Amino acid sequence: MRSAAERSSAGPPSLLYLPELRASATRFTLAGDEAHYAARVVRVRDGDRVRATDGAGRIATLRVERVRPALELAIEHAEDVPRPARACILCGAPEGERGDWLVEKLAELGVTELVPVDTERARWPGRARDARWERLAVAALRQSRSAWRLELCAPVQLAEALRGARTGIRWLADPAGAAADRSAIAQGEPVSAAVGPAPGFTDRERNALLECGFVPVRLAAQRLRTETAAVAVAALWAAARSAAGPGPGAPA
Amino acid sequence: MRSAAERSSAGPPSLLYLPELRASATRFTLAGDEAHYAARVVRVRDGDRVRATDGAGRIATLRVERVRPALELAIEHAEDVPRPARACILCGAPEGERGDWLVEKLAELGVTELVPVDTERARWPGRARDARWERLAVAALRQSRSAWRLELCAPVQLAEALRGARTGIRWLADPAGAAADRSAIAQGEPVSAAVGPAPGFTDRERNALLECGFVPVRLAAQRLRTETAAVAVAALWAAARSAAGPGPGAPA
Numbered sequence: 001m002r003s004a005a006e007r008s009s010a011g012p013p014s015l016l017y018l019p020e021l022r023a024s025a026t027r028f029t030l031a032g033d034e035a036h037y038a039a040r041v042v043r044v045r046d047g048d049r050v051r052a053t054d055g056a057g058r059i060a061t062l063r064v065e066r067v068r069p070a071l072e073l074a075i076e077h078a079e080d081v082p083r084p085a086r087a088c089i090l091c092g093a094p095e096g097e098r099g100d101w102l103v104e105k106l107a108e109l110g111v112t113e114l115v116p117v118d119t120e121r122a123r124w125p126g127r128a129r130d131a132r133w134e135r136l137a138v139a140a141l142r143q144s145r146s147a148w149r150l151e152l153c154a155p156v157q158l159a160e161a162l163r164g165a166r167t168g169i170r171w172l173a174d175p176a177g178a179a180a181d182r183s184a185i186a187q188g189e190p191v192s193a194a195v196g197p198a199p200g201f202t203d204r205e206r207n208a209l210l211e212c213g214f215v216p217v218r219l220a221a222q223r224l225r226t227e228t229a230a231v232a233v234a235a236l237w238a239a240a241r242s243a244a245g246p247g248p249g250a251p252a
Numbered sequence: 253m254r255s256a257a258e259r260s261s262a263g264p265p266s267l268l269y270l271p272e273l274r275a276s277a278t279r280f281t282l283a284g285d286e287a288h289y290a291a292r293v294v295r296v297r298d299g300d301r302v303r304a305t306d307g308a309g310r311i312a313t314l315r316v317e318r319v320r321p322a323l324e325l326a327i328e329h330a331e332d333v334p335r336p337a338r339a340c341i342l343c344g345a346p347e348g349e350r351g352d353w354l355v356e357k358l359a360e361l362g363v364t365e366l367v368p369v370d371t372e373r374a375r376w377p378g379r380a381r382d383a384r385w386e387r388l389a390v391a392a393l394r395q396s397r398s399a400w401r402l403e404l405c406a407p408v409q410l411a412e413a414l415r416g417a418r419t420g421i422r423w424l425a426d427p428a429g430a431a432a433d434r435s436a437i438a439q440g441e442p443v444s445a446a447v448g449p450a451p452g453f454t455d456r457e458r459n460a461l462l463e464c465g466f467v468p469v470r471l472a473a474q475r476l477r478t479e480t481a482a483v484a485v486a487a488l489w490a491a492a493r494s495a496a497g498p499g500p501g502a503p504a
Contacts, residue, residue: 101353108480109472144474179495220361220490222396228360232487238472239488243431 014042015142016052017149021060021078030071038064038071049076055141055149057081081147086168086190087237088113090161092197093122094226102227103133107140107150109234110241115164116155119205122197124155158205162212165192170214172206173229177216182240193217193233198226266294267394268304269401273312273330282323290316290323301328307393307401309333333399338420338442339489340365342413344449345374346478354479355385359392359402361486362493367416368407371457374449376407410457414464417444422466424458425481429468434492445469445485450478 016034018024030038038044048064050073060078064071089111094102099116106114116124137150168190171180185191194201194209201209210216219232268286270276282290290296300316302325312330316323341363346354351368358366368376389402420442423432437443446453446461453461462468471484 105480105483108474108476109484110474143477144472146474180491218491218494219487220396221494222360222362222398222490224360225395228357231357231483232361232490235471235484235487236491238474238484239432239470242470242473 014044014050015145016042016050016062017055017138017141018052019054019056021052021054022056022058024075027065027072027074030073035071039067044071051145053141053147053149055138055147057083057147059147084110084112084148085188085241086113086192087111087234087241088115088165088190088192089230089233090115090117090158090165090192090194091230092117092119092195092201092226093124095198098225098227099124100132100136102230103150103152104136104140105227105231106234107137108144109231109238110144110146111150111234111237112148113151113153115153115161117158117161117194117197118155119158119197120202121199158208161194162208165194165212165214168192170194170212171217171233172209172214173219173224173233174216175218175220175223177218180217180219180236182236185237185240186243188241188244191237193230195226195230195233266296266302267397268294268302268314269307269390269393270304271306271308273304273306274308274310276327279317279324279326282325287323291319296323303397305393305399305401307390307399309335309399311399336362336364336400337440337493338365338444339363339486339493340367340417340442340444341482341485342367342369342410342417342444342446343482344369344371344447344453344478345376347450350477350479351376352384352388354482355402355404356388356392357479357483358486359389360396361483361490362396362398363402363486363489364400365403365405367405367413369410369413369446369449370407371410371449372454373451410460413446414460417446417466418464420444422446422464423469423485424461424466425471425476425485426468427470427472427475429470432469432471432488434488437489438492438495440493440496443489445482447478447482447485 016038044050044064044067046064046066050062052062053059057080058078059081061076062073063076065074066072089106118124133152137152141149169184171193173193173195194214219229268290296302296316296319298316298318302314304314305311309332311333313328314325315328317326318324341358370376385404389404393401421436423445425445425447446466471481
C-alpha cells in the first residue's frame with residue numbers, strides 16, 4: 001500500500017499544520033479545517049503515515065489510526081528543528097492585492113518575519129494580517145515542508161519597526177545602492193531588509209533607516225515594484241543560506 | 253510647470269510602449285491603448301516631455317505637441333540600448349493562474365525570454381501567451397523603465413526547448429543541486445535555467461536536461477513552487493548582473 005506521501009508526490013504536499021502539536025496527547029482526534037485537508041486533499045487512509053508541524057519548530061510523524069467516523073492520529077515520532085536565523089522583511093505597502101503573493105512567496109522562501117510598515121506615503125489596508133494571509137502562510141509551510149512558519153506581524157509605523165531592527169545585517173533595497181554582499185548571510189547572521197512602499201520612502205524615512213544602520217543594496221539594474229524587491233531579497237537570502245547546506249528550519 | 257515624469261513620480265511610471273517607434277516619423281499622432289494610457293494614466297499635457305521605448309532597444313524622449321483633439325508627439329531624441337545578455341527561463345507549467353505573476357515578475361527582473369515548456373506531467377493551458385500576458389509584460393517594461401521587453405515564446409515540448417539551449421551557462425533548479433555560482437553571470441555570460449512543472453520533471457526529462465549541459469543548482473533549503481523557483485532564479489541573475497553596474501538593457 002502506498003503511503004499518503006507517495007500518493008501525493010505529484011499533488012498537494014502532505015504536511016499537516018497542527019499548531020497544538022507540542023501539547024497534544026500521543027493519540028488524538030483531529031477536527032476542523034485540518035481534518036478536512038487530511039481527508040479530502042491528502043486523502044489519508046487507515047494505516048497511513050503523515051508528517052505534521054506546528055510551524056514553531058516541532059515536526060512529527062503520525063500514524064492514521066482511523067479516518068472514520070473521525071480522524072484519529074497517533075504520534076509515532078517527534079523532534080525539534082532549531083529556529084533558523086532571523087530573516088526579517090520590513091515592507092512598505094505594495095499596490096492593490098499584491099500583499100497576498102508577497103506573503104506567500106516570503107513564506108516559501110524561508111523569511112521568518114514580515115513586518116508591514118506604514119509610511120508617510122502609503123499605509124497597509126486594514127485587512128492586512130487577515131485570515132487570508134494566515135491561510136497563505138500555512139499553505140506555503142506545507143509546500144516547503146518546513147518546521148517554521150512565517151510570522152506575520154501587525155502593521156506598525158516605521159519608527160516602531162526600527163526599534164526592533166537594531167542588530168544583525170540590515171539592507172535597504174535601493175536602486176542606487178551597492179551590490180549585495182551575501183557572505184555573512186550564508187554564515188547564519190540574522191538579517192533584516194527594508195523595502196519602500198509603492199511610492200517610495202520619503203527622504204526623512206530613508207535617513208532614519210540609514211541612521212539605524214541599514215545599508216543601501218541594489219537588487220537589480222531595473223526599478224522593481226515593492227513586492228518584487230521584497231521577494232528578490234528573500235531569494236538572495238535563501239540561496240545564500242542554502243549554499244551552506246539545508247541548515248536549521250528545514251527538516252531532512 | 254512640472255513634467256509628466258515628475259507628476260507621476262509617486263504614481264504610474266511614464267514610459268510609453270511604442271512598438272513602432274523605430275519606424276515612426278519625427279512627428280506623429282498616437283491613437284489606441286497607448287494614447288489612452290498617456291492621456292488618462294500619465295496625464296500628459298501640452299509641452300510635456302515623456303519617455304518611450306519599443307521594447308527592442310530603442311528609447312526616446314518625446315515632446316507632447318498637443319493632447320487634443322488627438323495626441324500628437326514629436327521625437328526629440330532617440331538612442332539604442334545594447335541588447336542585454338540572454339537570460340532565458342525554460343519553465344514547466346505552474347498551478348492555476350500562477351503563470352500570470354510569473355510573467356510579470358520575470359519581466360520586471362530583466363529576464364529576456366520565457367519559454368513555457370510542456371512536459372510529461374503538465375501542459376500549459378491553451379491561453380498561455382494570450383493578450384493578458386502581453387499586457388503584463390508591457391506593464392512590467394514601464395515599471396522597470398527598461399528598453400528591452402521580455403520575449404514570450406509559444407509553449408514547446410522540452411526536446412524542442414533544449415535544441416535552443418545548447419550554449420552559455422545552464423542551470424536546472426533542483427533542491428538536491430549545488431550552490432549557485434553567479435560569478436560568470438555577473439560577467440555577462442548568456443544564461444538559461446530550466447524549472448520543472450508543479451508535479452516535477454520525470455527522470456527521463458531530468459536526464460535529457462543533464463545531457464544537454466544543465467547543472468543542478470539549489471535555490472533554497474526548502475522546496476519551492478514552480479513559479480517561485482523561476483522568480484528566485486531571475487532575482488539571483490538580476491543581482492549578479494547589477495553588481496557590475498546598470499549594464500546593457502537599462503537606460504541611464
